[in-house]
Amino acid sequence: METIQQHEGHVQICFDCAAACEHCATACLQEDHVQMMRDCIRLCRDCADICKMCASLTARDSEFMKQFMVLCAEVCDACANECSKHDHDHCRACAEACRHCADDCRRMSASA
Template sequence: MESMQRHAEHVQICFDCAAACEQCVTACLQEEHVMMMRDCIRLCRDCADFCKMCASLTARNSEYMMDFMVLCAEVCDACAEECSKHDDEHCRACAEACRRCADDCRKHSANA
C-alpha cells in the first residue's frame, strides 16, 4: 500500500508541475516582450507534456515509468534553469515546481 501512496504523490507532483508550466506559458505569452520569452515558452510546453505523460505512466504502473522519470527529470531541470533566468513571479513559481518534480522523479526512479 505504501507503494500505491508513493505513486499517487508522484502523480500529483507531476500534475502540479505541468500546471505551473502551463500557467507560465500563458503569462509569458502576455508579456510585452514575448519574443524574449520564447525559450521559456518552448521549454515550459515540453515540460508540461513530459510531466503529464510521466503522471499517466506512473498512475498505470507502466513498465516504462522509471525510464521515463529519468527523461522527465532532465526536461524539468532544463525548464527550471530557463525559468530561473527571469524575474517574473510565474517563472519563479514554475522553476520551483520543476525542481520539485525533477527531484521527485529522481527519488522515485532510484527506489524502484
C-alpha cells in the same frame, strides 16, 4: 517496492508541475517582450507535456515509468534553469515546481 500512496504522491507532483508550466507559458505569452520569452515558453510546453505523460505512466504502473522519470527530471531541470533567468513571479513559481518534480522523479526512479 513503491506503495500506491507514493505513486499517488508522485502523480500529483507531476500534475502540479504541468499546471505550473502551462500557467507560466500562458503568462509569458502576455509579456511585453514575448520574443525574449520564446525559450521559456517552448520549454514550459515541453515540460508540461512530459510531466503529464510521466504522471500517466506512473499511475498505470507502466514498465517504462522509470525511464520516463529520468527523462522527466532532465526536462524539468532544463525548464527550471530557463525560468530562473526571468524575474516574473510565474517563472519563479514554475522553476520551483520543476525543481520539486525533478527531485521527486530522481527519487522515484532510483527506487523503481
